[in-house]
Amino acid sequence: MILDIALHTEYLFNIDVINAVFDFHWDEHYAYSGEYHDFPEIVYVADGEVEATENERIYHLKKGDWILHDAMEFHSIRSAGETHPHVMIVSFYTPGIFPENLKNGVFTLSAEDQKTYEDLFHRIYNTFPHKDAPAYSRQLLALELSVFLIRLSANQTKERKQSNSKNALEYKKIVEAMRRGVYDNLTLSDLSRECHVSVSYIKTLFNNHVGISPKLYYSKLRHAEALRLLIAGMSVGEVAEKMNFSSPNYFSMFMKKHLGMSISEYLKKRSTPTI
Secondary structure, rough: OHHHHHHHHHOOOOEEEEEEEEEEEEOOOEEEEOOOOOOEEEEEEEEOOEEEEOOEEEEEOOOOOOEEEOOOOOOOEEOOOOOOOOEEEEEEOOOOOOHHOOOOOOOOOHHHHHHHHHHHHHHHHHHHHOOOOOHHHHHHHHHHHHHHHHHHHOOOOOOOOOOOOOHHHHHHHHHHHHHOOOOOOOHHHHHHHHHHOOOHHHHHHHHHHOOHHHHHHHHHHHHHHHHHHHHHOOOHHHHHHHHHOOOOOOOOOOHHHHHHHHHHHHHHHHHHOOO
């Protein structure tokens, strides 16, 4: 039994590195056009309201709501409801399997869980920026966050809270088409024909919900998929061919533009995270 447990510890969920912590206070006009990264991120609304996109889904979060963006999911956020939201964000690395029911939905925390999480967040926020903090303190906080997420996964249910407006459904349809055609170098005209909407309407939807052009959004999706394939072990040449780039050199230039560094530099940096 001891041997069996030891052999399977790499599959158990735990947080081994907290990557970043942010405590934001935004005005009613704030909008962030979005990003993706190779680690999960928790977004918790301590006050006010926000609209958050996650791949093709659009969610509306209010005070006490909590959402988790999984690794390599494109997500954006903006103020909503004419409020000044207070938003707490924690990102982390986990070597194990992430609980499926923490993904793709919004948790509404009980008053007790809100208090517990906000206290934990503030202790993380006050500890992790300081590199001279004792290692055991940082490890203990990472463990506390792991336990909180496991308990949340086991004992609570989440709500979808997705927007079902006509615009949100059209946005979802277009992003789904982009994701299906992530290898195909789609144009806006291709998307317009497939989704039966005009190019100008597509541009308006993306401006309203993510604040960037649909062309840039699709480019980010292609970059995220290419990065996933590289992390999985495919070579630069193999990924360039699969993603229908004209040459490995052009693909490397495309990746460097998005990464801010070469593919080899990124993979080397990714392999050595620090606590």
